[in-house]
Amino acid sequence: MNPVKPFKHRVASIDILRGLIMLIMTLDHCRDFLHFQGPLHNPTNMATTTVLLFFTRWITHYCAPVFVFLSGVSAFLAGQRRTKRELSVFLIKRGLWLILVDAVIITFLFTFNPAFNGIVLEVLWAIGGSMIILGLLVRAPLPVTGIIGAVIFFGHNILDGVPMAPAGTGSTLLKIFLTAPAVFVLSPNHMILEAYALLPWTGVMLMGYVVGSFYQSAFDPGRRRKILLITGLSLIALFIVLRYINAYGDPAPWSVQRNFAHTLLSFLNTTKYPASLIYLCMTLGPALILLSITEHIQNKFGAFCMVYGNVPFFYFIMHITLIRFINIILIMASGIDIWHVKSPDFPFMFEPVPFGYSLWVVYLIWALVIALLYFPCRWFANYKRTHQQWWLSYL
Numbered sequence: 001m002n003p004v005k006p007f008k009h010r011v012a013s014i015d016i017l018r019g020l021i022m023l024i025m026t027l028d029h030c031r032d033f034l035h036f037q038g039p040l041h042n043p044t045n046m047a048t049t050t051v052l053l054f055f056t057r058w059i060t061h062y063c064a065p066v067f068v069f070l071s072g073v074s075a076f077l078a079g080q081r082r083t084k085r086e087l088s089v090f091l092i093k094r095g096l097w098l099i100l101v102d103a104v105i106i107t108f109l110f111t112f113n114p115a116f117n118g119i120v121l122e123v124l125w126a127i128g129g130s131m132i133i134l135g136l137l138v139r140a141p142l143p144v145t146g147i148i149g150a151v152i153f154f155g156h157n158i159l160d161g162v163p164m165a166p167a168g169t170g171s172t173l174l175k176i177f178l179t180a181p182a183v184f185v186l187s188p189n190h191m192i193l194e195a196y197a198l199l200p201w202t203g204v205m206l207m208g209y210v211v212g213s214f215y216q217s218a219f220d221p222g223r224r225r226k227i228l229l230i231t232g233l234s235l236i237a238l239f240i241v242l243r244y245i246n247a248y249g250d251p252a253p254w255s256v257q258r259n260f261a262h263t264l265l266s267f268l269n270t271t272k273y274p275a276s277l278i279y280l281c282m283t284l285g286p287a288l289i290l291l292s293i294t295e296h297i298q299n300k301f302g303a304f305c306m307v308y309g310n311v312p313f314f315y316f317i318m319h320i321t322l323i324r325f326i327n328i329i330l331i332m333a334s335g336i337d338i339w340h341v342k343s344p345d346f347p348f349m350f351e352p353v354p355f356g357y358s359l360w361v362v363y364l365i366w367a368l369v370i371a372l373l374y375f376p377c378r379w380f381a382n383y384k385r386t387h388q389q390w391w392l393s394y395l
Contacts, residue, residue, distance in 0.1 A: 010310065011077070011215055013294040014070055016302045017287060019309025021066045023370055026319050028060035030366045033327040036356030044269050046257055052359060054265050061272055064123050065283040067312070068201050071127050072208020075134060077215060078393075084139045090393070091135030097394050098128030101317075109320050111348050118347030119192045124316075126196035130205040133198075137206070142213060149206025156200050157277050160251045181273045191347070197274035204280060225292045232288030239281035243267060249277035307374060310381035313395050315373060322369055331355060 031043070043049055043057040079087040102124035110120055137145050156178065164179070165171045175182035180197035214224040244267075246253040254266040270279035294302065308315050328350070336352050384392050 012302070012306065013291050013297075014073060014215075015306045015309035016294050016297070017066065017290050017305075017309070018070050018312055019305030019307065020290075021063050021070075022308045022312055022315050022319075023305065024060055025063040025067075025316075026323070026369055027056065027363070027366045028063065029320055029323050030362050030369065031056055031359075033323055033351075034330070034357055034365055035359060035362050036354065044265075046262055046266055046269070049265070051261055051265065054269075056359060056362075058265075058268060061270075061279065062283045062287065064126070064196075064201075064272070065204055065275065065280055066287045067123065068127055068130060068204045069208035069211075069284060069287065071131065072134065072205035072210075073212040073215070075131065075138075075205070076209045076212025079138065080216070088135045088138050091131045091138065094394055095128040095131035095135060098124045098131065102128065105317065106320065109324050112324070112350035113347050115189075117189050117191070121192065121194045122196060125194070126198065126201040127205070129198045130202040133202050134205055134209060138209075142210060145206055146210040149203050149210060152199055152203030153207055153280065154277060156203060157249050157251070160248075179274055195273060200275040200280070204275075204284070221295065225295060228288045228292035232285045232290075232292065235281040235285030235288065239278055239285060242278050242281070243270070249281075250279065251276065304374075307378050307381060308370075311377050311384065311395075314380050315377055318373055318376065319369055322372060323365075326365060326369070330357075 041048070043053045075087075075091060078090065082090060099121075102121055103119050104116075106122065106124060107116065107118070107120045108114070110122075111118055134145075137148065159178065164174055172184070175184075176194065176197070177199040178197050180194040182194050184192040184194065186192065211228075213219070214227060242249040243254060250271050252269070252271050254263075254269065257263045257266050268282070270276055270282055272279055331350070331352060334355060336355065384395075
């Protein structure tokens with residue numbers, strides 16, 4: 001019998017926030033696959049949305065920025081057990097692994113297209129690509145990494161509205177790194193759909209990596225909480241000011257709508273694709289405040305969130321698989337011929353129109369998915385804590 005390995009140390013507040021974000025993300029994917037409007041309609045369209053539908057989508061805007069940011073924090077913490085060279089190699093390998101998972105597993109779950117006519121690059125691509133860039137930078141002094149991250153974070157919108165070349169290598173690179181979403185046609189029947197422009201997310205990860213240094217054992221916890229709180233409040237203030245003046249930080253300005261509620265929704269309707277500065281301030285500000293105030297929280301809800309936050313990659317794959325499985329069962333139960341299902345939104349091959357349910361059903365299934373994955377996540381979290389196989393660091 002192999003001896004039990006020592007438990008690995010984790011930061012509770014990080015796992016609580018990460019777990020909360022994972023649960024909110026599940027709601028978005030439930031809406032994508034199960035709401036009667038689904039991915040073919042824009043829930044943030046001011047002309048057609050309702051307050052509840054907008055909120056259901058808007059609250060999930062917090063997921064990608066916080067997830068990428070915490071990946072940067074975790075990268076720094078992982079580096080405390082490795083040399084700079086080992087950390088660099090690990091981040092590059094893990095980044096490549098995440099991109100491969102996005103291109104193969106997540107693409108199939110979203111498109112249900114075994115021919116892979118379209119490869120979809122979403123949040124795992126953004127994390128993986130940013131991780132590779134971070135891996136190339138970890139040998140630089142931490143202040144240099146912080147400066148590069150800050151320049152990207154606060155300055156990447158400076159090219160908004162500047163005319164760009166419609167084609168060519170420069171145009172392709174610009175789309176990949178700065179202006180996606182974009183479609184890259186490989187052949188008449190094959191394409192790559194890049195949803196996340198890489199550079200803004202790299203800025204988020206680099207900033208997270210710097211914040212990770214606050215969690216070193218020698219760093220004063222009270223000072224850390226104060227820095228996180230002040231920074232979070234500052235980002236929220238910057239979001240309000242920049243959004244109000246409509247001058248910089250987001251290419252889609254807000255406007256007065258038919259009533260106060262929808263005007264407020266327009267104000268909150270910041271640009272995720274590509275991630276704008278105002279969008280990132282709006283989402284990361286509250287996240288930093290939560291990190292500050294949850295360090296000493298010990299309650300049932302925090303413990304519940306930690307179960308999922310301990311195993312983010314495992315939960316990410318499992319929850320999308322489960323939602324897609326439920327989606328297919330409900331499609332079959334509705335009487336639609338499973339062998340002749342094709343979405344008009346090529347290359348997504350298993351999204352029949354019309355299909356779907358009201359939002360209250362989506363929320364019920366959201367709760368069901370979370371409940372069904374609780375015990376598998378708790379088991380895997382315990383397994384990771386008590387085992388040290390090399391492959392566990394990639395899950």
